[in-house]
Amino acid sequence: MTFQLPTTCPICQETLAPDRSLDDHLVGSHTHREVVSHFVSEYDLTGEQSVAD
Numbered sequence: 702m703t704f705q706l707p708t709t710c711p712i713c714q715e716t717l718a719p720d721r722s723l724d725d726h727l728v729g730s731h732t733h734r735e736v737v738s739h740f741v742s743e744y745d746l747t748g749e750q751s752v753a754d
């Protein structure tokens with residue numbers, strides 16, 4: 702049995718209850734748009750340039 706560290710939401714920094722998955726939290730507490738824009742901005746910070754302009 703692996704001990705699971707509490708999951709923290711990368712968007713609102715809320716610590717999730719141990720029986721809640723991050724996916725459940727994202728779906729229940731954030732809009733799809735929030736989730737997408739969060740992960741898109743993370744991606745941009747890696748230095749990758751979008752060529753789709």
Ligand SMILES: [Zn+2]
Nearest residue numbers: 710712713715
């Ligand atoms: Zn959150």
